Amino acid sequence: MAISPPFASLLNHCSSGSVVNKMRNSPPPPSIRLLPYPTNVELKSIKPKTNKEKRSTTTDVLRLMDSLQLPIQADTYVSLLKECTDSRDALRGAEVHYHIQRGSLIPRIIFANRLLLMYVVCGELHAAHHLFDRMPARNPISWAILIFGHAENDDHQQVLRLFLDSIRENDGLLEPIASVIVSVIKACTQCCYFQLGKQVHGRLWKMGFTKDMLLASSLVSFYVKFGCLESARKVFDQMPRRGSIIWTSMIVGYCREDRFNEVLQLFEEMGRAGKRKNNFTFSSVLRACGRMQDDGRNGRQVHAQAIKAGVESNSFVQSSLVDMYGKCGLLPDATRAFEMIAERDMVSWNAMLTGYTNQGLCNEAIKLLYEMKACGIELPESMVNQVRIACGS
CATH class of the missing domain: 1.25.10 (Leucine-rich Repeat Variant)
Incomplete structure (x- = not known):
């Protein structure tokens, strides 16, 4: 499983060569506080990886180095922690944490952010907070790691x-x-x-x-x-640059505030900018077209562009077409769009029903209710009342 981009950037920052060289060349301070190690209760809460999952080799490396009585260099610790982070193995990472804590030659505080990142990526936020709350010093990267952990959740x-x-x-x-x-x-x-x-x-x-x-x-x-x-x-x-998603976000915002002229203007600007329009873009613009009272002129043009873009068969677009043609009073077009929907949801059924009731076509509205019932759909009380009110008036 790949690490998300924010975590990946922090991973690179924590393992940069300059940081490792600084650790190697800098002697430990005379008095240094130990990094807080997770308590026994917290260690028991960390779930070991199953046999089917890839386990890290940290235990083997640490035991070999200890048996040979060789000092472990800073970049070795960094490499082991990176392996634990990549494999999401918090238990092995905790072993490295303990080994760093009991060492005497390496300034342990430099590893705090790397350890913090390991616990967060592994989903052990409780252990991460335990470490974070007791860190002798915290920098912006420390805060960023913990913030990302909660943002991911x-x-x-x-x-x-x-x-x-x-x-x-x-x-x-x-x-x-x-x-x-x-x-x-x-x-x-x-x-x-x-x-x-x-x-x-x-x-x-x-x-x-x-x-x-x-x-x-x-x-x-x-x-x-x-x-x-x-x-x-x-x-x-x-x-300086705008992707399709941000264009669509602005279009949705204008549509939500009933500023339909701005919706069409932005839609045209998006086309001139050569940006690809997706199903959400078209569904929002079609909704605006259905409320502009122009006899469906703009809606037909947008429909043609949806066909050209290859999104006409999308369920969101299809429901929006039914809604747009129904709002414009173009019931034959609304019916054709409705019949093209292979799997109809409540949005498409309601759009077609609203088109009938708005035009006073009570018989068609009642037939649609029976058709829904024949399809095994439980009729919402709101839709039944909508037809009852339309027919009663």
Whole structure:
């Protein structure tokens, strides 16, 4: 299993040649605090890898070096910890941790971030916190590793707590590690902390760290989530490069706020920029076209582009076509699009039913309910009431 990009970048940082050379050439300080080793209770909670899984060779290497009474160099420890991290073997990593702790020739504190990364990648966050809370010194990489660990587990509240603690520990200084800020902005989005996300963006803008692609994309998604489309567009316009996902994110934001003219304008700009449009792009634009009251003119053009892009058979696009033609009063086109759907979900059924009821076609709406029942679908009370109200009026 490959290590995710944020962890991979930290892995490279922790194993850089300059760091290893510095460890080799620097004598240990006169008085050095031991790295905290996991307690027996914590070690028992670490699950050993099964026989079917690839085990690391750290135990064999450590026993051989000890039997020969050879000192273990810093780069050897680094290599062993990297192997444990790559193989997700926390138990073997804990053995290396213990060996480093009881050694007397190597400044153990230098290995703290590497050990922390190993525990986090292996999913042993409890052991990682035990180490982190007792580290004699912590740097931005230390905080980043722990933040990434909780971000990977979607523990957004803990991500924000750690981020704020890191700022307090560094006297209010914001470390511009882009991947960390991306996790923080995502956490603000998920936890609905708008003011905190806005403050982080403001600090980044003053420091000139808003041109990073991933960071800019997360800021656009953040502002779109809260309906602040002007701020989202400002970040969007300043991006040196824009992928299809970020274009679609802006389109979805405009559509959600019922700004349908901007949806079409951005869709056209996306085409001129030569960006590939996916099924989410087309479904959002078709939704906007169904609410523009132009007799389906724009919707037909977008439909033609969906066919050209090869996404017409996508379920999201098909349901959006039914919805768009139904909203525009083009029931024959809506019916044709509906009949082309091989596996219909509740969204497509509801779109077709709404098209019938909006045009006062009660008989067709009732027939559709019977068709749903014949397909073994339990009729939602809301859909039955929708037909009842339409027919009663």
